[in-house]
Amino acid sequence: MADGSQxxxxxxxRRTPEELERDFGDLHPLYDAHEARVxxxxxxxxxxxxxxxxxxxxxxxxxxxxxxxxxxxGSAAKTIWDQNVLxxxxxxxxxxxxxxxxACVREAAEGRPVEIGRLQRYATDTLMTQGVHPYERxxxxxxxxxxxxxxxxxxxCAHRVAMRGHxxxxxxxxxxxxxxxxxxxxxxxxxxxxxxxxxDWLLRIGGIEIREEHRLGSDISLDTLxxxxxxxxxxxxxxxxxxxxxxxxxxxxQGEAVHFIADLRQSSDLGALPVGGDVVVxxxxxxxxxxxxxxxxxxxxxxxxxxRRAQDRMPASRWEQDLATSKGVRIxxxxxxxxxxxxGAVAELIVDRVGxxxxxxxxxxxxxxxxLLRAIGQVADGLPDGLETDGGKIAADARGRTxxxxxxxxxxxxxxGDDLTxxxxxxxxxxxxxxxxxxxxxxxxRTGALVAEPLRGIDAPPHGETPHPGTHG
Amino acid sequence: xADLTTDFIGIRSPNPFWLASAPPTDKEYNVRRAFAAGWxxxxxxxxxxxxxxxxxxxxxxxxxxxxxxxxxxGLNNIELITDRPLExxxxxxxxxxxxxxxxxxxxxxxxxxxxxxWKAILPRVEATGADGIELNxxxxxxxxxRGMGSAVGQVPEYxxxxxxxxxxxxxxxxIVKLTPNITDVRHSARxxxxxxxxxxxxxxxxxxxxxxxxxxxxxxxxxxxKGTHGGYxxxxxxxxxxxxxxxxxxxxxxxxxxxxxxxxxxxWRDxxxxxxxxxxxxxxxxAAMTYGFGIIKEMTQxxxxxxxxxxxxxxxxxxxxxxxxxxxxxxxxLEYVTKARIDPDLCIKCxxxxxxxxxTSHQAIxxxxxxxxxxxxxxxxxxxxxxxxxxxxxxITMERLAPGTIDPRTGREVRAExxxxxxxxxNPSVKVAAE
Numbered sequence: 032m033a034d035g036s037q038x039x040x041x042x043x044x045r046r047t048p049e050e051l052e053r054d055f056g057d058l059h060p061l062y063d064a065h066e067a068r069v070x071x072x073x074x075x076x077x078x079x080x081x082x083x084x085x086x087x088x089x090x091x092x093x094x095x096x097x098x099x100x101x102x103x104x105g106s107a108a109k110t111i112w113d114q115n116v117l118x119x120x121x122x123x124x125x126x127x128x129x130x131x132x133x134a135c136v137r138e139a140a141e142g143r144p145v146e147i148g149r150l151q152r153y154a155t156d157t158l159m160t161q162g163v164h165p166y167e168r169x170x171x172x173x174x175x176x177x178x179x180x181x182x183x184x185x186x187x188c189a190h191r192v193a194m195r196g197h198x199x200x201x202x203x204x205x206x207x208x209x210x211x212x213x214x215x216x217x218x219x220x221x222x223x224x225x226x227x228x229x230x231d232w233l234l235r236i237g238g239i240e241i242r243e244e245h246r247l248g249s250d251i252s253l254d255t256l257x258x259x260x261x262x263x264x265x266x267x268x269x270x271x272x273x274x275x276x277x278x279x280x281x282x283x284x285q286g287e288a289v290h291f292i293a294d295l296r297q298s299s300d301l302g303a304l305p306v307g308g309d310v311v312v313x314x315x316x317x318x319x320x321x322x323x324x325x326x327x328x329x330x331x332x333x334x335x336x337x338x339r340r341a342q343d344r345m346p347a348s349r350w351e352q353d354l355a356t357s358k359g360v361r362i363x364x365x366x367x368x369x370x371x372x373x374x375g376a377v378a379e380l381i382v383d384r385v386g387x388x389x390x391x392x393x394x395x396x397x398x399x400x401x402x403l404l405r406a407i408g409q410v411a412d413g414l415p416d417g418l419e420t421d422g423g424k425i426a427a428d429a430r431g432r433t434x435x436x437x438x439x440x441x442x443x444x445x446x447x448g449d450d451l452t453x454x455x456x457x458x459x460x461x462x463x464x465x466x467x468x469x470x471x472x473x474x475x476x477r478t479g480a481l482v483a484e485p486l487r488g489i490d491a492p493p494h495g496e497t498p499h500p501g502t503h504g
Numbered sequence: 505x506a507d508l509t510t511d512f513i514g515i516r517s518p519n520p521f522w523l524a525s526a527p528p529t530d531k532e533y534n535v536r537r538a539f540a541a542g543w544x545x546x547x548x549x550x551x552x553x554x555x556x557x558x559x560x561x562x563x564x565x566x567x568x569x570x571x572x573x574x575x576x577x578g579l580n581n582i583e584l585i586t587d588r589p590l591e592x593x594x595x596x597x598x599x600x601x602x603x604x605x606x607x608x609x610x611x612x613x614x615x616x617x618x619x620x621x622w623k624a625i626l627p628r629v630e631a632t633g634a635d636g637i638e639l640n641x642x643x644x645x646x647x648x649x650r651g652m653g654s655a656v657g658q659v660p661e662y663x664x665x666x667x668x669x670x671x672x673x674x675x676x677x678x679i680v681k682l683t684p685n686i687t688d689v690r691h692s693a694r695x696x697x698x699x700x701x702x703x704x705x706x707x708x709x710x711x712x713x714x715x716x717x718x719x720x721x722x723x724x725x726x727x728x729x730k731g732t733h734g735g736y737x738x739x740x741x742x743x744x745x746x747x748x749x750x751x752x753x754x755x756x757x758x759x760x761x762x763x764x765x766x767x768x769x770x771x772w773r774d775x776x777x778x779x780x781x782x783x784x785x786x787x788x789x790x791a792a793m794t795y796g797f798g799i800i801k802e803m804t805q806x807x808x809x810x811x812x813x814x815x816x817x818x819x820x821x822x823x824x825x826x827x828x829x830x831x832x833x834x835x836x837x838l839e840y841v842t843k844a845r846i847d848p849d850l851c852i853k854c855x856x857x858x859x860x861x862x863x864t865s866h867q868a869i870x871x872x873x874x875x876x877x878x879x880x881x882x883x884x885x886x887x888x889x890x891x892x893x894x895x896x897x898x899x900i901t902m903e904r905l906a907p908g909t910i911d912p913r914t915g916r917e918v919r920a921e922x923x924x925x926x927x928x929x930x931n932p933s934v935k936v937a938a939e
Binding site: 075077078081136 | 572856895
């Protein structure tokens with residue numbers, strides 16, 4: 032493996048500063064007030080709305096859209112944050128096309144859903160721009176909770192725990208908080224330092240201390256945390272990547288897509304970032320798309336995504352695939368990397384085309400490539416001893432409880448994590464409520480699973496029932 | 505293309521679309537452009553008596569009510585009658601009429617409620633060559649505080665009296681413009697008939713406050729922190745206007761007096777509806793003020809195309825066609841039993857019908873776990889609310905139960921013979937009559 036080593040053909044400054052500023056700017060510009068009201072007006076305020084069910088954090092979407100329509104985006108933001116305190120980021124990075132907007136009845140009716148993600152961003156940006164943080168902490172309980180990882184799961188958990196009156200310390204391995212929001216998502220989805228701005232906003236709840244560059248296993252141990260804190264939440268995500276082993280895996284000019292994206296996100300001058308002339312990304316998820324599109328935007332001559340199955344099985348959504356191809360990325364499906372060829376640095380890839388049975392069809396391609404990015408999966412790395420695992424991740428129940436008393440987990444380091452910010456936020460939130468319930472067993476009145484009012488429809492008769500039994504089938 | 509030529513109380517116009525007395529008809533420049541665009545006639549903005557003209561406020565004159573995407577649904581105004589000198593208006597009216605002899609030129613008038621005032625102005629208007637006059641008994645703001653406009657229109661005796669003066673002092677046809685700010689418009693219309701008026705036009709604008717500025721705690725439009733009621737018009741008032749037009753059209757005491765319909769006419773269809781309920785021409789203001797004079801092309805073409813499709817050869821043939829079907833509630837057939845039907849292929853599963861019926865009506869819609877919505881006939885009273893709230897046109901329809909079938913809600917057999925409230929056993933007056 033030669034992660035991060037460059038090939039001689041990589042060049043920086045392939046594109047002008049103006050081109051970089053334009054193409055790495057906001058993918059979906061913020062609505063103005065009129066656009067937002069027009070977009071909000073399209074919402075039908077569905078009964079028992081399918082979009083709510085489709086949202087992992089169960090935001091009352093029709094309610095917040097109605098609040099925008101009624102001229103109160105600030106109230107809308109509160110509705111969103113009650114369920115999802117990272118609603119600002121989720122509005123930017125959620126694959127809404129496979130979540131709320133896919134479920135929208137107008138998607139079914141006319142192939143054009145209510146633009147829920149952009150409306151959510153309009154609401155949350157409105158209140159964040161005004162510098163409003165509408166939550167206060169409950170009276171101090173004197174309890175202390177450790178959170179490992181300042182990514183979406185950890186931040187969500189920390190905010191809810193702090194709001195309930197407990198003191199929180201977050202231990203973060205990297206130099207900055209935010210997790211994948213800061214290091215792992217394409218720049219054009221969250222420009223202008225939004226990830227850090229959101230963390231700063233979230234911390235205004237108070238009672239949360241972040242200790243950066245504290246890695247579990249090397250700088251701190253789970254045993255120590257369990258001794259010093261009343262509860263521990265593990266939300267460290269997936270620190271490792273799945274390796275590719277094969278002929279030529281020692282050539283220079285190849286690396287992990289997550290590292291490429293992280294370097295790009297932390298760069299203060301995109302024009303100084305070198306990129307290959309012929310980039311190939313192996314993988315089919317959103318990380319593969321983010322890496323491919325951004326390498327193209329940096330000025331790579333050709334960019335190809337190699338995916339081993341048929342394109343319609345790519346984990347990245349169809350919308351993401353279309354974004355990639357619209358930027359000039361080629362998607363080569365049913366293609367498996369066999370060998371990396373080059374004199375010291377990667378120069379060419381030998382690729383087998385495969386059938387549905389994953390067996391080579393006999394067709395062999397040779398692709399010019401001087402930069403190879405791997406996005407074939409991330410794995411848990413350095414899990415603490417003593418925790419039961421499930422599929423290489425931390426086993427946890429629906430409340431986030433692990434096999435160790437007093438230890439909860441959520442986000443991508445657990446099996447239920449599905450590489451989505453919004454799912455991690457939900458898990459962190461729900462674990463926080465369970466932590467609170469356990470810590471305050473003497474005060475059950477403080478234990479609500481949700482801050483919000485009960486969702487509309489929750490008290491209605493179950494589907495198919497009416498007040499008139501026997502009058503319909 | 506159907507011939508849209510209209511003869512209304514002897515006033516001919518190439519089509520039934522007139523611009524109502526309002527800012528669009530305040531001066532020669534506008535009216536020439538309106539005629540060039542194709543409008544069939546205008547009612548010149550209301551003239552006042554000789555002397556220093558009225559003055560208008562110098563702040564906002566209009567307030568608005570919007571629908572989706574800032575679509576103007578309702579407009580209110582506090583503008584008064586023309587604030588230009590009488591002789592200027594008369595000179596311009598004469599010049600325009602001379603150049604557009606085929607167009608209807610009606611002049612709106614509002615002078616104090618004294619015979620001398622009307623006697624003084626009528627010959628001067630007649631001298632312009634105008635085709636007729638419209639008596640402004642409708643404006644509900646400003647002038648009404650001075651005993652004119654709706655202050656006259658609200659007193660049937662005044663309506664009759666002034667109409668009679670006008671008929672006495674001019675040969676021009678007299679149209680009385682009615683205010684909707686009364687309890688029963690038929691009283692005003694009957695007064696106009698008694699006074700000898702040739703026609704009525706309605707509705708004028710409705711007393712209104714469009715909104716309140718919640719920061720300044722003042723009604724809008726706001727003038728230096730204060731506001732007053734204005735006259736409401738536009739698409740939002742059309743249903744009210746249609747009702748009042750129909751009420752006059754089917755009132756025996758009004759004696760089929762010709763009607764010029766006004767109130768929210770925005771497209772050809774609105775015009776066709778006014779005609780169907782008894783109007784002979786329609787007057788348009790808000791739509792022109794929103795979109796400009798160019799809308800006349802859609803209106804005339806649309807009305808003509810619709811008439812061609814239906815086989816009508818003249819707007820006068822359309823006029824009043826729906827009047828016989830306007831009746832009293834007590835005459836509605838109670839044996840007409842319908843049930844809502846939801847087309848599962850068109851349904852997009854939003855559940856609005858369910859929420860509306862379950863929360864606010866008759867709990868007559870069932871929903872299955874896969875969000876299939878269906879009607880419970882045993883509960884459905886056919887109120888139509890589900891149809892009205894459904895976002896998909898044609899998805900929910902009302903299906904009539906055939907005579908002879910049992911209505912599962914009442915257990916009664918639906919009868920072929922119509923039966924209404926006047927003969928219903930629950931009607932107390934029926935019982936009294938039977939005793």
